[in-house]
């Protein structure tokens with residue numbers, strides 16, 4: 001039997017998804033180290049049984065020192081090239097066995113998805129890991145849009161303000177996952193790293209559409225006026241193209257590509273059966289989906 005993973009370092013632990021990942025790992029019995037650029041800004045981790053280690057992602061020595069005794073590294077942080085490739089090199093030098101790069105996004109299986117600017121760093125990181133899989137194994141977890149993260153900022157449907165921007169006709173079906181389930185998928189991978197080694201894994205809570213979300217939201221807050229506006233994903237694609245002509249790293253272009261990647265007519269966003277059964281993660285019922293929406297009313 002391969003040795004079990006006990007000690008896990010989480011990079012980018014202090015941001016949007018990191019605290020949920022850290023808490024789920026701690027609750028599942030892992031010994032967790034949070035890597036941060038500044039130990040003075042770790043309020044989001046307060047109360048959790050986690051060792052906080054300050055690192056410089058541009059220093060090999062700093063990373064190698066932080067990774068002594070670590071079995072697996074999970075990356076939550078974004079904007080991490082060359083930081084993330086540095087972390088992979090330091091992990092190999094520190095005999096870390098398994099690496100989960102930052103992802104929690106669309107699957108990267110089609111050439112159309114892989115060629116999008118928004119996925120550039122993720123694809124580069126995945127290629128980097130694939131080239132080194134004889135030295136360190138990896139698993140890349142795709143989740144589709146993060147349901148609770150996006151509902152909280154009023155995207156997909158804004159239950160609080162009773163408004164929605166429907167992309168095309170609102171019928172596009174897409175896989176979506178809560179941050180809690182994404183974290184459970186990480187735990188499942190770390191409990192059986194050999195089963196999920198050197199592959200991309202797809203997980204979702206549910207496959208839904210904006211029209212279904214709107215119908216459920218209207219049941220949660222009945223008898224209210226809703227503001228419904230529309231956006232054409234072909235226009236979004238055009239706006240992204242124009243933005244990238246002016247600036248190849250345009251934030252607006254990247255935002256538009258995020259929309260196109262999920263709702264665009266040429267992009268598949270429904271994971272089908274995904275890898276839920278292998279991960280031991282059940283799909284939500286419509287009632288459970290409604291309960292999630294209700295948290296944002």
Ligand SMILES: NC(=O)c1ccc[n+]([C@@H]2O[C@H](COP(=O)([O-])OP(=O)(O)OC[C@H]3O[C@@H](n4cnc5c(N)ncnc54)[C@H](OP(=O)(O)O)[C@@H]3O)[C@@H](O)[C@H]2O)c1
Nearest residue numbers: 012014015016017036037076077079102103104144145146
């Ligand atoms: N599909 C979706 O809807 C969705 C939504 C949100 C996020 N995501 C994905 O989830 C993953 C995690 O995203 P997140 O939103 O949790 O990340 P985040 O909050 O933007 O960043 C997480 C942490 O990473 C560190 N960090 C940020 N920039 C860095 C840099 N340039 N170099 C080194 N460290 C940096 C920071 O921690 P310290 O300051 O403590 O070092 C930050 O708190 C990403 O892959 C992201 O694309 C997906």
